[in-house]
Amino acid sequence: xxxxxxxxxxxxxxxxxxxxxxxxxxxxxxxxxxxxxxxxxxxxxxxxxxxxxxxxxxxxxxxxxxxxxxxxxxxxxxxxxxxxxxxxxxxxxxxxxxxxxxxxxxxxxxxxxxxxxxxxxxxxxxxxxxxxxxxxxxxxxxxxxxxxxxxxxxxxxxxxxxxxxxxxxxxxxxxxxxxxxxxxxxxxxxxxxxxxxxxxxxxxxxxxxxxxxxxxxxxxxxxxxxxxxxxxxxxxxxxxxxxxxxxxxxxxxxxxxxxxxxxxxxxxxxxxxxxxxxxxxxxxxxxxxxxxxxxxxxxxxxxxxxxxxxxxxxxxxxx
Amino acid sequence: xxxxxxxxxxxxxxxxxxxxxxxxxxxxxxxxxxxxxxxxxxxxxxxxxxxxxxxxxxxxxxxxxxxxxxxxxxxxxxxxxxxxxxxxxxxxxxxxxxxxxxxxxxxxxxxxxxxxxx
Numbered sequence: 254x255x256x257x258x259x260x261x262x263x264x265x266x267x268x269x270x271x272x273x274x275x276x277x278x279x280x281x282x283x284x285x286x287x288x289x290x291x292x293x294x295x296x297x298x299x300x301x302x303x304x305x306x307x308x309x310x311x312x313x314x315x316x317x318x319x320x321x322x323x324x325x326x327x328x329x330x331x332x333x334x335x336x337x338x339x340x341x342x343x344x345x346x347x348x349x350x351x352x353x354x355x356x357x358x359x360x361x362x363x364x365x366x367x368x369x370x371x372x373x374x375x376x377x378x379x380x381x382x383x384x385x386x387x388x389x390x391x392x393x394x395x396x397x398x399x400x401x402x403x404x405x406x407x408x409x410x411x412x413x414x415x416x417x418x419x420x421x422x423x424x425x426x427x428x429x430x431x432x433x434x435x436x437x438x439x440x441x442x443x444x445x446x447x448x449x450x451x452x453x454x455x456x457x458x459x460x461x462x463x464x465x466x467x468x469x470x471x472x473x474x475x476x477x478x479x480x481x482x483x484x485x486x487x488x489x490x491x492x493x494x495x496x497x498x499x500x501x502x503x504x505x506x507x508x509x510x511x512x513x514x515x516x517x518x519x520x521x522x523x524x525x526x527x528x529x530x531x532x533x534x535x536x537x538x539x540x541x542x543x544x545x546x547x548x549x550x551x552x553x554x555x556x557x558x559x560x561x562x563x564x565x566x567x568x569x570x571x572x
Numbered sequence: 573x574x575x576x577x578x579x580x581x582x583x584x585x586x587x588x589x590x591x592x593x594x595x596x597x598x599x600x601x602x603x604x605x606x607x608x609x610x611x612x613x614x615x616x617x618x619x620x621x622x623x624x625x626x627x628x629x630x631x632x633x634x635x636x637x638x639x640x641x642x643x644x645x646x647x648x649x650x651x652x653x654x655x656x657x658x659x660x661x662x663x664x665x666x667x668x669x670x671x672x673x674x675x676x677x678x679x680x681x682x683x684x685x686x687x688x689x690x
Contacts, residue, residue, distance in 0.1 A: 267623065288658065288660055291631075291655040292656065293605045293623055293626075296605035296656050299589070299611070317622075318620060319623060321622035321625070322622030322624020322625050326624035329628040
């Protein structure tokens with residue numbers, strides 16, 4: 254077997270896995286470990302191929318060796334990391350990871366499934382809600398709860414990370430983020446309750462249906478309002494964290510413009526809502542999307558800051 | 573349970589043993605895959621040692637100066653169109669550690685029981 258085979262799936266998996274668990278270590282250590290793995294995989298393929306083993310079998314053997322050794326790899330990394338943990342994983346990087354997690358959590362926790370809470374035709378809305386399968390409601394609620402926990406943990410970690418730069422602003426941001434987390438928990442509970450009541454409504458008699466209709470509508474009105482407040486507090490948290498990160502150049506300078514355009518979009522949306530124009534939602538969505546873009550780029554930049562041991566550049570050379 | 577500093581794991585003893593055994597064939601140096609294969613053959617096992625287990629053990633043995641390693645010259649690898657091998661060799665300290673570990677790991681026989689009692 255020629256060296257060409259070293260480009261196949263199992264080789265890539267082994268090498269990328271080695272590249273992943275060596276992230277943050279010195280370039281020499283990474284190069285050494287990835288070199289060991291590349292050589293090992295090549296020798297394994299060549300040797301087994303010479304013995305007449307089929308290509309799929311060799312791939313399976315290699316996968317097995319990677320998977321069985323994964324725990325040792327992580328333990329090796331932790332042992333190597335222990336004396337220098339503070340150096341290689343400063344809390345700012347953890348903050349970056351949380352920014353990235355927030356990008357994933359925000360759409361799940363704040364997404365309003367488009368409840369039409371207007372009095373007219375609310376029966377149809379309830380029937381639509383009742384049509385959602387029980388497991389879907391459970392999964393959605395569970396995801397929201399996880400998102401709530403991410404926000405609470407994020408509030409604490411980001412506050413610790415950014416407190417040295419601006420104690421008051423970081424506290425405001427942390428309180429806003431923690432409040433969002435709590436509201437997400439409440440939204441999750443309200444959504445589950447509303448879904449249950451929608452089921453009851455569909456199965457109820459004419460005597461009780463009016464009361465259920467009214468009660469469920471109230472719940473959904475509260476849920477919608479809470480979602481809006483949660484969106485606002487999340488935006489406040491992100492703007493506060495962003496202002497600290499930008500002022501202290503923890504993130505690329507050009508991100509300031511993303512923030513400014515986001516603020517402008519949200520401000521325009523407020524004005525348009527006050528006027529009563531329907532296009533206000535377009536500006537709300539643009540403003541929030543730009544906030545998510547900010548979180549994504551800022552998070553990436555904090556985790557993989559240029560020149561740091563986390564920098565992704567060596568991977569291209571090593572792999 | 574945390575092991576004693578310097579105490580060797582079975583895989584580490586096996587690596588040292590296989591490395592020393594290679595000297596019989598005048599191969600003083602070995603690379604990772606070769607030693608994994610030797611260990612499998614000696615133990616009569618079916619599977620090769622996982623990479624994570626193998627290289628963690630090799631690194632630890634090197635850290636304890638029981639092994640030493642060097643990267644083979646680039647020319648050797650280029651001639652055979654393969655990645656460069658890291659070649660390991662058991663040191664004198666490694667031989668002593670293996671001898672000590674082998675005594676400890678030897679099965680208890682009436683002879684060793686008598687020696688221990690004495």
